[in-house]
Amino acid sequence: MKTIVILISTILCCSCATMRTIDPPGNQVNISYFGYDSYCKDIPRVYSGVSHNFCVLYGKPNGYTTNFQKTHFTYLLVDSVVSAAADTLILPYTLVTQTSKGNIKVN
Helix, strand or coil: CHHHHHHHHHHHHHCHHHHHHCCCHHHEECCEECCEEECCCEECCCCHHHHHHHHHHCECCCCCCCHHHHHHHHHHHHHHHHHHHHHHHCHHHHHHHHHHHCCEEEC
8 A cells, every 4th residue: 555655646746747737726727838838728627737748749839959859858758658647546536627617728
């Protein structure tokens, strides 16, 4: 049991997108990527961490690629995998809040 609690805590701490979208203040979240806003208008609360990461990538392209951007893409890929695990763990909570509060608005 102790191992399961540690594993769940580790997954929740490492998945930044899920932590940002579990219960955002004002039912709004800001999504931008290198200064370019996302085209997303809202994201669902169910698997919101994964949706957040996809919305980070869904925006106006800036036309150039740097090593930092490649590293950031790799981080988003890893964070999406860990967020998917964390989103699955909190699925009962997000199903209830999705029905009561609706989607999360994107600034």
